[in-house]
Amino acid sequence: MFPANDLEAAFDRVTDYWSPKVVGKVNDQLLKVAKLKGELVWHAHDSEDELFYIVKGELRMEFEDSVTVLRQGAFLTVPKGVRHNPVADEECWVLLIEPASTLHTGAEVTDRTRSLEEQLS
Template sequence: MLTVQNLQAAFERVTDYWSPKVIGKVNDQLLKAAKIKGQLVWHAHDQEDELFHIVKGSMRIELEDGVVELREGDFLTIPMGVRHNPVADEECWILLIESTSTKHTGNEVTPLTRSIEEQFS
């Protein structure tokens, strides 16, 4: 039997900023709910694209050649290998779509870095 999921309820289970939670899977792609505030870290995903969809609030993604502003309802795909730094001045809810192999902060490790096991909990 298929189970209906509710996006609002998924975000209610996210309690910490920058700590994405896996809420679904489509083929080799994970759907992750995350609440963000402040900045993460400059990083890249060498082998994977990453999609940011803004569910609530706004954020910006700093890139080496500029800044992209995202508001509620917007989405943006960061191509593999592109260094980026996600930033939100106020709390922002995002839905991430990433390959199962995507490391949270690429090859950068900070206190905010979450393992895939932590993202499934």
């Protein structure tokens, strides 16, 4: 038997903003849920694409030369190597799909950076 998972219930595991939690895996891709508020940090993932799916709220993805606004139900793939900065003026729930090798904030390390071990807890 293969049990279904409740995506919205998965957000109960998230107690801090910008602290993703791994809730599933598809091949070598991790499915992570996160609650966002404020801004993270300008960063890039040199070798991995990163998909953001907005479950609730609104996210502004800043790029060096543009801004994309994502509302509930929208998704965006940030290509590898592209510098970006996620910003949420109000609480936003996001599902992330990215390879297990993806570092949370790329080469940038701040007090918001989370290790894979923290994301798995």
